[in-house]
Amino acid sequence: MRLSSLADYAVVMLTAAARHAGAGADDARLSAAMLAEETGVPLPTAQKLMGRLAGAGLLTSARGTGGGFRLARDPAAISLAEIIEAVEGPIAMTACVEQGRHDCALEAGCRVRPHWTAVNGAVKGALGGVSLATLAGVPA
Amino acid sequence: MRLSSLADYAVVMLTAAARHAGAGADDARLSAAMLAEETGVPLPTAQKLMGRLAGAGLLTSARGTGGGFRLARDPAAISLAEIIEAVEGPIAMTACVEQGRHDCALEAGCRVRPHWTAVNGAVKGALGGVSLATLAGVPA
DNA sequence: TCCAATCGGACTGATTCGTTCCGATTGGCA
DNA sequence: TGCCAATCGGAACGAATCAGTCCGATTGGA
Numbered sequence: 244m245r246l247s248s249l250a251d252y253a254v255v256m257l258t259a260a261a262r263h264a265g266a267g268a269d270d271a272r273l274s275a276a277m278l279a280e281e282t283g284v285p286l287p288t289a290q291k292l293m294g295r296l297a298g299a300g301l302l303t304s305a306r307g308t309g310g311g312f313r314l315a316r317d318p319a320a321i322s323l324a325e326i327i328e329a330v331e332g333p334i335a336m337t338a339c340v341e342q343g344r345h346d347c348a349l350e351a352g353c354r355v356r357p358h359w360t361a362v363n364g365a366v367k368g369a370l371g372g373v374s375l376a377t378l379a380g381v382p383a
Numbered sequence: 384m385r386l387s388s389l390a391d392y393a394v395v396m397l398t399a400a401a402r403h404a405g406a407g408a409d410d411a412r413l414s415a416a417m418l419a420e421e422t423g424v425p426l427p428t429a430q431k432l433m434g435r436l437a438g439a440g441l442l443t444s445a446r447g448t449g450g451g452f453r454l455a456r457d458p459a460a461i462s463l464a465e466i467i468e469a470v471e472g473p474i475a476m477t478a479c480v481e482q483g484r485h486d487c488a489l490e491a492g493c494r495v496r497p498h499w500t501a502v503n504g505a506v507k508g509a510l511g512g513v514s515l516a517t518l519a520g521v522p523a
Numbered sequence: 524t525c526c527a528a529t530c531g532g533a534c535t536g537a538t539t540c541g542t543t544c545c546g547a548t549t550g551g552c553a
Numbered sequence: 554t555g556c557c558a559a560t561c562g563g564a565a566c567g568a569a570t571c572a573g574t575c576c577g578a579t580t581g582g583a
Contacts, residue, residue: 244386244467244506246476248541258495274560287543294562307549308559323502327384336386355398358518362463365509366384370502378498388572414529427574434531447580448528524583531578540569547562553555 250330252284253292254378257301257326261318261379272311292330299329318376324367326375334370336363390470392424393432394518397441397466401458401519412451432470439469458519464510474510476503 256278263273279289293312297304301321302312314321328334335341339356340363347353396418403413419429433452437444441461442452454461468474475481479496480503487493 244384244390244471244474244476244510246384250384251477255493255495276560285542288541290561291542291563297561304561305549306547306559306561308551308557310549310560312561331384334384336384337391353395354520355395355518358513362510362513366506369505369509370384373498373502378495380494416529425573428572430530431532431573437530444530445580446528446530446578448526448582450529450580452530526583527581529578529580531576533577534573534575536571536573538569538571541567543564543566545562545564547560549560550558552557 246327247331249288249292250327252282252288253296253326253330254323255282256284256289256292257296257314257321257375258379260312260314261375264314264318272309273313274311277311296326296329299325301325301329318379319374321375322371323373323375323378324370327370334363334367336366386467387471389428389432390467392422392428393436393466393470394463395422396424396429396432397436397454397461397515398519400452400454401515404454404458412449413453414451436466436469439465441465441469458516459514461515462511463513463515463518464507466515467510474503474507476506 259278259282260273275290275293276286278284278293279286282289284292293302293304296302297312301315303315304310304312324334333341337347337359339347339353340359399418399422400413415430415433416426418424418433419426422429424432433442433444436442437452441455443455444450444452464474473481477487477499479487479493480499
């Protein structure tokens with residue numbers, strides 16, 4: 244029940260990005276180096292994270308000189324659950340909740356499993372109800 | 384955002400114990416070997432878990448021949464959050480939420496932190512609202 | 524008094540996580 | 554038009570935590 248450090252860093256970096264996006268130039272260039280220095284996250288780690296977030300569709304990336312990243316959507320349209328899933332993979336508290344995996348030997352007659360899906364949904368809903376805009380403190 | 388296997392096993396074993404407790408003899412002896420065989424959890428792992436749950440106060444233990452474990456409280460008075468915390472430690476999604484630890488260099492001016500405490504509380508509340516009796520399927 | 528059964532803590536191996544480094548690609552400039 | 558600098562992208566390394574296993578300490582009964 245603990246978030247990985249990478250997910251934590253991702254949230255901090257995206258909130259910083261959201262504040263930049265809302266503070267002036269709409270399509271401001273956001274380089275990994277810039278956000279790394281601003282947030283205190285080590286640069287190589289920041290690069291890895293930005294890449295993963297871009298792969299998940301939360302950021303759009305541009306290569307070459309003057310390239311960088313940009314938020315793919317409005318901060319209000321990005322949920323905390325999406326950020327976490329982009330970094331850590333699907334939110335599945337137990338193995339039996341994750342689709343496509345059936346490793347649990349007890350799965351057949353397990354009486355706890357249906358409750359797990361409900362609990363998992365509740366947690367996922369709580370995380371999905373928080374937007375990046377809220378986290379960043381941007382009122383709009 | 385994934386539960387450790389040990390926590391998953393603990394829930395399965397405690398639900399089995401709750402069903403035993405409600406099914407007849409009130410102070411039935413529950414040996415680790417018995418629950419291990421019934422749930423499919425490897426015996427040494429089950430022993431380790433039972434010990435940890437007893438140390439957390441969810442089970443009372445008795446040594447010697449004819450010893451074993453017993454639920455310390457009514458299944459309805461044991462929450463899922465307590466079980467998870469007994470196995471995995473405090474539920475703290477980020478380091479800055481956990482009391483007594485201040486490792487985050489950004490802590491001073493971090494604008495995300497107050498939101499984390501709210502999110503953490505919501506998740507903890509969702510887990511605290513589910514009782515062991517509900518998980519076990521015991522109506523009473 | 525001895526023995527069998529059970530809990531409790533210590534040790535080892537494996538998997539995952541976090542970090543770092545180097546190559547591939549692109550736009551600007553002479 | 555060719556070169557260079559800046560940036561993203563993926564691959565490799567080290568560390569920490571987790572899951573699993575084993576053996577010793579303690580207790581009740583024969």
